[in-house]
Amino acid sequence: MTSGSERVPYQPIAGRRPLLLPGGARVAVFCVLNVEEWPFDAPIPRPVIPPPAGGPGPVPDVPNWAWHEYGMRVGFWRLKACLERHAGAGVSIALNANVCRTYPVIVKACVDAGWELMGHGLVQRPLTRESDEAGAIRQAIALIREATGRAPRGWLGPGLAQTPATPDLLAEAGIEYCCDWLLDDQPTDIRVARGRLVAVPYSLDVNDVPVFSLQHHPPQEFLRRVRESFDTLYAEGATSARILPIGLHPFLMGAAHRIGYLDQALAYVRGHPGVVFWRGSEILDWYLATESPASPGGGRGPG
Numbered sequence: 001m002t003s004g005s006e007r008v009p010y011q012p013i014a015g016r017r018p019l020l021l022p023g024g025a026r027v028a029v030f031c032v033l034n035v036e037e038w039p040f041d042a043p044i045p046r047p048v049i050p051p052p053a054g055g056p057g058p059v060p061d062v063p064n065w066a067w068h069e070y071g072m073r074v075g076f077w078r079l080k081a082c083l084e085r086h087a088g089a090g091v092s093i094a095l096n097a098n099v100c101r102t103y104p105v106i107v108k109a110c111v112d113a114g115w116e117l118m119g120h121g122l123v124q125r126p127l128t129r130e131s132d133e134a135g136a137i138r139q140a141i142a143l144i145r146e147a148t149g150r151a152p153r154g155w156l157g158p159g160l161a162q163t164p165a166t167p168d169l170l171a172e173a174g175i176e177y178c179c180d181w182l183l184d185d186q187p188t189d190i191r192v193a194r195g196r197l198v199a200v201p202y203s204l205d206v207n208d209v210p211v212f213s214l215q216h217h218p219p220q221e222f223l224r225r226v227r228e229s230f231d232t233l234y235a236e237g238a239t240s241a242r243i244l245p246i247g248l249h250p251f252l253m254g255a256a257h258r259i260g261y262l263d264q265a266l267a268y269v270r271g272h273p274g275v276v277f278w279r280g281s282e283i284l285d286w287y288l289a290t291e292s293p294a295s296p297g298g299g300r301g302p303g
Contacts, residue, residue, distance in 0.1 A: 007167060007191050008181055008199060018240035019186055019290060026237030026274040027230065028283055030245040031087050032156065032179065032202065033079060034094045035110070036124040037102055038068045045124045045159075046213060068251045072103055075254020080109060082259060086266035089114030090277030094156040094179075096123050097140035100147035111148055116279035118154035119144065119175065126161035134169045141173055153177065154280040156202065171195040177284045185233065185242045187287040200243070200283050205229065207247030212258075219258040226265035234272060243283060244269070 021028060038045055040060050047064040051057050057064070083091050093110050095117045100107050110117060119140045121127065130136040137155075145151040155170050156179040170178055171192040179202035181190060190197045204210050206225050211217050226246065233242035246265075253262050269275055278286075 008183060008188060009191070011188065013185065013240075016186075016240065019287075021237075021241040021274075021276065021286070024274060025276050026241060027233050027269075027272075028241065028243050028276050028278045028286075029087070029090070029269060030201065030243055030278060030280065030283060031083060031091045031248065032094055032118075032245060032280075033076075033083065033091060033115075033248045033250070034120065034156070035072075035076065035096065035099055035103075035106060035250065036068070036120065036158075037096045037098045038065055038124050040065055042125075044068075046209070048213070071249065071251025071254050072106065075250035075252075076106055078254045078256075078259045079248060079250055079262075080113065082263050082266065084113060086263075086270050087277035090279055090282075091115040092154065092280045093117050094120035095144060095152075096120050096158070097143035098123050100143050104147070107147055116154070116281055117144055117148060117150075117152050118156055118179070118280060119152045120156050121158040124158050126159045127157055127166060128161045128163055133163055133165065134173070137169055137173050137175075141175075153284065154179065154200065156180065160202075167191075167197055168193045171197045177280060179245075179280070182245075185236075186240075187243070187283060187291075198284055198287060200280050200287075201245050203245040203247055206245065208249055208252040208258075209247065212252050219261045222253070222258070223261040223265045223268075227268050230269050230272075234274075237274070 043057050043059060044061045044064040047057060048067050049063060093115050122136055122140050127133050127136065141151050151174060153176045155175045160180045162180055167190050171194060177198040177200045178190065179200050181199040182202040182204060184201055188199050190199050206229050208222060211222055230244055233244050236242055253259065
């Protein structure tokens, strides 16, 4: 397929048949915690400071690697306590599969908490840089299955990067939903050559990487975005359900000066009736039970 509109046909949200959550809920909150491995012997995926003399970054890049490592040693555990307090088991982990080898304690903690593990590549390297994309997807799935006893049903690509073949390769490998196509407030179908693949909403607006690493906002901005995004979706969800994705990273939101604002944001959302905290597979199963594709690889039609 040569265009995005071929993969995901345009369907305006106005005029769709309403999607209804159980119990009259309005909003499903989709907390996604990205747990990544940044290789020590390669350029850092997203450095926080430039090289001291300019030019290309050194390898190893100790300060930038250690910045991320702080997230794995400290930030993850702060986030875990906050998310368990507010979302309970309703958390999804976008997992670089090699974390199963290098940080098995973290993987066990996620499984013990009842959180869902999604595929997120092998390490923090985009699929566009893999010499064997299909093999990398299969290997990531196999590592997670080996470590947890269960293959991932969902996928969030490192950097959300895809090649033209990625949706077909994901579906062929058994992936049922993908979060890279962040184009809607509700799930929708992605056309694939065989099988079925659903786009579950994700966000670059309520996401700590753009907010802090790219736009350089103070931590209060994240609280504001969660609250104001939620208020709009909650009002719209009175007639048709909405998904509120929240993208998190241990080395960013897990920092001591930021975690309190996430705590406030989740407390605000949780304080409203008609809100559920769901893992990606719960959103998928609800959507599949509610909607059938209008045509192979298509989506639902108007009401």
